[in-house]
Amino acid sequence: MSSRPPLRVLVVDDSQTVRAVLRRILGHSADLAVVAEAGDGAQAVEAVLRHQPDVVLMDVEMPVLDGFAATERIMTVRPTPIVIVTSRANRDEVRTAFEAVRRGAVEVLAKPGDPAGWEHLSQTLPHTVRLAAGARARSAPAGLPASAQLSHPGLRRGVRYVAVGASTGGPQAVHELLSALPADPPATVLVVQHIASGFEDGFADWLAKDLGRDVKLAVHGEVAARATVRICPSGVHLRLGRDGALQLDAETAPRGGHRPSADELFESCAASSPRQVAGVLLSGMGRDGADGLAALRRAGGWTMVQDESSSVVFGMPKVALEIGAATIALSPRELGRLLTRCWQGDCP
Numbered sequence: 320m321s322s323r324p325p326l327r328v329l330v331v332d333d334s335q336t337v338r339a340v341l342r343r344i345l346g347h348s349a350d351l352a353v354v355a356e357a358g359d360g361a362q363a364v365e366a367v368l369r370h371q372p373d374v375v376l377m378d379v380e381m382p383v384l385d386g387f388a389a390t391e392r393i394m395t396v397r398p399t400p401i402v403i404v405t406s407r408a409n410r411d412e413v414r415t416a417f418e419a420v421r422r423g424a425v426e427v428l429a430k431p432g433d434p435a436g437w438e439h440l441s442q443t444l445p446h447t448v449r450l451a452a453g454a455r456a457r458s459a460p461a462g463l464p465a466s467a468q469l470s471h472p473g474l475r476r477g478v479r480y481v482a483v484g485a486s487t488g489g490p491q492a493v494h495e496l497l498s499a500l501p502a503d504p505p506a507t508v509l510v511v512q513h514i515a516s517g518f519e520d521g522f523a524d525w526l527a528k529d530l531g532r533d534v535k536l537a538v539h540g541e542v543a544a545r546a547t548v549r550i551c552p553s554g555v556h557l558r559l560g561r562d563g564a565l566q567l568d569a570e571t572a573p574r575g576g577h578r579p580s581a582d583e584l585f586e587s588c589a590a591s592s593p594r595q596v597a598g599v600l601l602s603g604m605g606r607d608g609a610d611g612l613a614a615l616r617r618a619g620g621w622t623m624v625q626d627e628s629s630s631v632v633f634g635m636p637k638v639a640l641e642i643g644a645a646t647i648a649l650s651p652r653e654l655g656r657l658l659t660r661c662w663q664g665d666c667p
Contacts, residue, residue, distance in 0.1 A: 323350070325351055327352055327372040328345055328351055328352065328353050328354065328374050330345075330355075330357070331378055332378040333359060333378060334378075337378070341353075344440065348445045355369070355370045360386060361383045361389070363377065363389045367393050367396070367399055368396060372399060373400070374400050374452050375401045376401075376448075377402065377404065378430075379412050379416050379419070380409075380415075385415070386415070386416070390403075390419040390424050391419075394456065399456050400425050400451040402427075402448065404429075407517040408432070410524060413518065414524060414525045417490055418525070421491050421494055425454045425487055425488055426450075426451055427515060427518055428440070428443075450487060450604055451487075455631050455632070478506055478595055478661070479506055480509060481507070481509070482596055483600075484510075484511045484584060484585065484601065484603075485600075486513040486602065486632070490525075492629075492651040493512060496601070496652070497526065497655065498655065499658075501662070504546055504662065506597075506662075507544065507545060509537070509543070510550045512551070516554065519550055519551070519552055520536060523535055523536055532547075533548065534547075534548040534550065535549060536549070536550050536552050537550060537551055537557055537565045537567060538567075539565065540565070540566075542563045542565070543563075543565060551567075554569060556571055557587075558583060559584070559588050559591050561590075575606065581600065582607055582608055582610050583611065584608075585598050585608060585612050588615055589617070589618040589620060590618075597623070597658060598611075599622075599623055601630075601651060602625050602634075604632045604634040604635070606638040607635055608635050609635060613642055613643065616645065622644055623645050623648070623649065623654055623657075624636035624645045625649070625650065625651055626650055
């Protein structure tokens, strides 16, 4: 039996009923303990300072102070891993949830609308809380990290695709990467982001509106144009065909528990047009994407990962570095700047 104390959780929601249900779900796990509840964002900030929880479950729409503003304040006064729990039905609420992610929240989960949804949440929430507890609750450091000094081959200006894999901490990292690219990049960006089912459309919508870019969910058979960003929908693998057409596969089993899987995207790039691809593996738990990135590098693609200091969870990038799948490790913003310099013919 473990002697470690249980993880301390703060539950924040303006519905007393929802708070009671979340408390009951977490109460079934001996290693988790709800130490406090809050009915609005202002109370949440006070509770964080008073109880110093390991993880906060945060609603979005609340009186006095909403979840976005509360997240922003918590990250200023006492950075703490925050999991946003919100409805998928309201697009504005979903967009606000991703803004909270940009301010430091580590994950977004769907607030169920029916008994089946609550049953599913009861199975997934404890694992998410444990994962969040191990995440870094801080922003990426400014400037160029020391890992930028790693050696790497010159990038050919002919890179036509940027393939991205990400998991926990990924939404913010993807946002930072895209924000550092030129307004009209000479490439298509393909993204596999592990995210709760139903939020991928909101993720694309948030990126499109906040960055002013052409960001949409990928469509089977589409030949995505340059300067566009395509997000893989939930429940399918995204692959790049030899003809440049995007392929969505709902038949192949999940890989390592993931569908979509970053490994599938990277391996399809290795098979189709590796010398036109830059593969990027961002923050996330586990090893999804590491093997695929290695295959892409062996085939002649250019590969890179997010560095440890800027990663919310340095899992997937760490494995990729350990197996030699990449030698470049930078913050997402610096990775974007590096790509931009190389497209301009100034690759160091």
